[in-house]
Amino acid sequence: DAGVIQSPRHEVTEMGQEVTLRCKPISGHNSLFWYRQTMMRGLELLIYFNNNVPIDDSGMPEDRFSAKMPNASFSTLKIQPSEPRDSAVYFCASSYGVLQETQYFGPGTRLLVL
Amino acid sequence: KNEVEQSPQNLTAQEGEFITINCSYSVGISALHWLQQHPGGGIVSLFMLSSGKKKHGRLIATINIQEKHSSLHITASHPRDSAVYICAVTNFGNEKLTFGTGTRLTIIP
Numbered sequence: 001d002a003g004v005i006q007s008p009r010h011e012v013t014e015m016g017q018e019v020t021l022r023c024k025p026i027s028g029h030n031s032l033f034w035y036r037q038t039m040m041r042g043l044e045l046l047i048y049f050n051n052n053v054p055i056d057d058s059g060m061p062e063d064r065f066s067a068k069m070p071n072a073s074f075s076t077l078k079i080q081p082s083e084p085r086d087s088a089v090y091f092c093a094s095s096y097g098v099l100q101e102t103q104y105f106g107p108g109t110r111l112l113v114l
Numbered sequence: 115k116n117e118v119e120q121s122p123q124n125l126t127a128q129e130g131e132f133i134t135i136n137c138s139y140s141v142g143i144s145a146l147h148w149l150q151q152h153p154g155g156g157i158v159s160l161f162m163l164s165s166g167k168k169k170h171g172r173l174i175a176t177i178n179i180q181e182k183h184s185s186l187h188i189t190a191s192h193p194r195d196s197a198v199y200i201c202a203v204t205n206f207g208n209e210k211l212t213f214g215t216g217t218r219l220t221i222i223p
Contacts, residue, residue, distance in 0.1 A: 031209055043200065043213040056210060089155060095209070103147070103211065105157040 002026075004106035006092050012112045018080040021109045024073055025094030033103060034067055034077050035091040043091075049075065082113045116141040120201050120214035128222055133188035135217045137201030140182065147211065148175050148186050149200040157200075160186070193221045 005024040013019055025032045033048040047057040049069045057067070064083070069075040079086055089108045095101040117140040127133055137146070148160040161168050161175040163184075168175050172191075177184040188195055201214040 033209075033211070042215050043202075043211075045210050045212075048209060050209070056208065091157060093157075101209070102159045102162050104159065105149075108155055108157075110155075 004092055004094050004104055006090075006106035006109050008109060009107060010110045010112075012114065013082055014114050015083055016081045017113075018078065019082045019086075019111060019113075021077040021079075021090050021092075021111070023075045023077070023092030023106060025075070025092070026096075026104055027073070029094035029096045029104070030072065031095045031101070031103075032069060032075050033093040033095075034075070035093065036088045037091065037108075038088045046077070046090075082111075084113045087111055087113050116143065116203055116205055116212045118201055118203055118212055118214040120199075120217050122217060123215065124218045124220075126220045126222065127191055129192060131191050131221075133191050133195070133219065133221075135186045135199050135201075135219070137184045137186070137214055138182055139203050139212075141205065142179075142182070143203040144206045145204045146177055146184050147202040147204070148184075149202060151198040151200060151216070153197065160199075188219075191221045193223050195219060196221050 007022045031050050034046040037043045046059045047067045052069045067077045089110050091108045092106040093103040095103045119138050121136045145164045147162050150158045150160050163177050172189045174187040198216045198218050200216045202211040
């Protein structure tokens, strides 16, 4: 199994540009999570999906952030327009089952907004 | 909102020492997770537990539901155990993880 796949691994962009992060969960997993990690705030849940449906997006910082999961094998997190304070590592994780299941993390995307 | 606290924030020990990292939370949970984040940034799930104790190799995790407290123990610590250890909890009724701030462990040869 390839594990959770994220792309790109690194992204450097200028303020105001659109950024799209991509995630492919582990095959067969039906829950997908987007997290953000910064030095100041640690790990934070942004949004999670179950069976491709967004369940809780209360962690999404503001309207500049949006996430989609068009099918069971692909999800995107988009930031438009990007700002320097969005610089962080963004992790995607997936799990199987409804509750209390181990989450498997992708390698993360390190985003730098100049 | 569940408050998750870890202690200590930083821990340096000599190779071979027995290590204990603590985690406490404020509201009843459905499960508690211990994660390991390597210096390169990758995150690995070590344990998920809702009661009692789990053991994997040199790692042991315990949880006391009544006291809302969990501990992660490492026996015969090794420099490769150097990492940030993160406690996280899931609340009843959903899969959201609430994270502690992490404990940075450094094992000196």
